[in-house]
Amino acid sequence: MKKSIFLSFIFILIYQGISSQVILEANGPGNTYELINSILANAGKDVIEVPDCVHTTFGRHIDEVFDTDLNKNVFRFYAHVSPDNDRCKTFDRQRTEIKSYDSSPENLKATIGETVAYKWKFKISDTFKPSTSFTHIHQIKSVGGSYESIPMITLTLRKSSPDRLELRYTPTNDQNTLKTADLDLFRGNWVEVYEKITFGDVGRYEIEIKNIATSQVIFTYANNSVDMWQDGAEFARPKWGIYRSLNSPADLQDEIVKFADFSIEEITGSLSVDDLTSNADQIVLFPNPASHEVNFKNVTSDTYTSVELYDTFGRQIFIKNSLHQNKLNVSELSKGMYFVVFKKDTITTKVLKFVVE
Structure with missing residues (x-):
């Protein structure tokens, strides 16, 4: 394992002790899975969901590369139209994702009454082709309860006229689209996401997405009184990556989505998006x-x-x-x-x- 993983881990420990914040940053090629698990999982556990089992000739479907736009190392998430699937378990979809889950450190799991800020950067290609069904790049999901199979919050990319990004929401099993944006605002651009959630039956949700190069806000949504807790849930946790349907594979192409600077922060006070982008x-x-x-x-x-x-x-x-x-x-x-x-x-x-x- 790289020396810089150790230094990054020390940095995270310091940050956790100060503000209950956890940061996952790419630090250069090699040992990517080990780096991710060192931050998002407890020892010996695995938070990476990839199709490596069926596509062994390609190797790891998440790696790291230096990005000249951000002038730093970033993560690359791969999805191939063939032969990738969902971990050799489900074959009508593909999954290359990272997450926190029940074996993650406690401060990565949101419980009822907590307010958590999630931050990250991502970039899709300038020719990105989303599925007509779903191409999720971010989810907030519950663990436990009758509704854990369906995410509370989803950012999904969808083939349409025009292609769009959708913010999807459900407190039970009835998904609704809260807001959409033209996908051309995102294609070929690094964007930065700030998402803050107060988890509870009467909770709060807000999100802002900004073009990094221009500082233009290209997507924003807020609801100060919304059900943000699925009945029976033990905790909620985030997922990031590429999770897409194969219902219309002819519409798809091999894709790379780049991610950088994941942050999960439990907030003791009350912050707004303006505070987070101060x-x-x-x-x-x-x-x-x-x-x-x-x-x-x-x-x-x-x-x-x-x-x-x-x-x-x-x-x-x-x-x-x-x-x-x-x-x-x-x-x-x-x-x-x-x-x-x-x-x-x-x-x-x-x-x-x-x-x-």
Whole structure:
């Protein structure tokens, strides 16, 4: 397993202790399944659902590659019209997905009364062909109860006139389409998704999707009073990937969907989409590595109320709550990696890592 998996895991542990947030980031080719399971599963468990069993000559259907648009490593999810199926269990559909489930850490499972924010990025090709039936790329599903087979929330891509993205919802077994958008808004573009759910019989749901290159909001929906708990459920959990019908294979083609920067965060306070997309997202630090001081750009009085510093063991290092002229003196720190945590009241809004050399 790659050394960077270990460092990423330390980073996640620090982040969990601060804000109950879990982040899954691609870190380069190789050991992709191991990386995903190290973050989304408990030891020895597997949260990856792929058609590797039937398509052994291709190999793993999820890997990592460097993306020049985002300037970072991302995940690639593959779906082949033939011979891929649903894990050699179901043959009228194909599945390449990751998820959290009953053997995942507790803070990856949403329970009634909790508010959870999900964030991620994805990109479909500029020639993407969705199924006439369904091509799911995201689901929120229940575990337990009579309705666990059908997702509460689905983002699905559908062949239509024009092809579209659909936001689908069900509290029981009666699915409804809440909102649609022209699929051409998504084809060939990296987009960023912010989804926040308060789980309960009288819950709340909101989502915003933004084109990363242009910062244009291309999809948004919110409902402040909606049933977001399926009767009998033990918990709810997310899924991401490609899950599509083979009812009309002639309409399909081999596809790659890229994903990046998965985040699951249990929220103790009350946040809106505006909070999640605040100016804190734009904070950057330089130089990195550093030996004397690090500078921060795009830090304003409304982006944080406190700032904290941690080492790779999760130990907090005392600094003043406010930065002096947007600078931090690191000359007395030992060589190694550190994490600067910006917080707005009790909510973590930004974490930046840097190296002291």
